[in-house]
Amino acid sequence: MYEGSCLCGAVAYRLDAEIGKGYFCHCQRCRKASGSAYAANALIAPEAFHITRGEALLSDYHNPETGLIRRFCSQCGSPMVSVRPGTGIMVLRLGSLDTPLEQGPGAHIFVASKAQWDHIHDGLPCFNERPTA
Numbered sequence: 763m764y765e766g767s768c769l770c771g772a773v774a775y776r777l778d779a780e781i782g783k784g785y786f787c788h789c790q791r792c793r794k795a796s797g798s799a800y801a802a803n804a805l806i807a808p809e810a811f812h813i814t815r816g817e818a819l820l821s822d823y824h825n826p827e828t829g830l831i832r833r834f835c836s837q838c839g840s841p842m843v844s845v846r847p848g849t850g851i852m853v854l855r856l857g858s859l860d861t862p863l864e865q866g867p868g869a870h871i872f873v874a875s876k877a878q879w880d881h882i883h884d885g886l887p888c889f890n891e892r893p894t895a
């Protein structure tokens with residue numbers, strides 16, 4: 763249904779399900795992991811996510827503080843997905859998609875920790891942290 767890949771093309775994936783709720787995340791961890799102002803993330807079903815190429819090149823960064831595992835291409839550094847073991851939560855980095863996606867994230871989260879030079883102008887709802895609903 764959706765296909766994506768990393769910058770160098772060595773790692774590719776297929777998602778056999780609809781993409782879930784998306785957020786622009788401005789937290790410090792996403793800023794550092796992306797090297798930019800925020801990450802464009804969306805929830806996906808882990809059982810529908812399949813690495814179709816370059817699985818051996820995927821590396822994991824396990825953050826002991828958050829328990830989150832960030833998976834990225836070890837060759838070019840592109841972030842692909844994050845997983846929270848034992849919870850069934852998987853988050854896709856929407857910038858890695860090759861299939862066009864019409865509807866992007868619907869909100870900004872962790873805006874309380876956004877970079878000072880990051881100005882939000884798109885009128886989407888903003889949350890200081892992650893909304894619980």
Ligand SMILES: [Zn+2]
Nearest residue numbers: 768770835838
């Ligand atoms: Zn790569």
Ligand SMILES: [Zn+2]
Nearest residue numbers: 787788789792
């Ligand atoms: Zn974040």
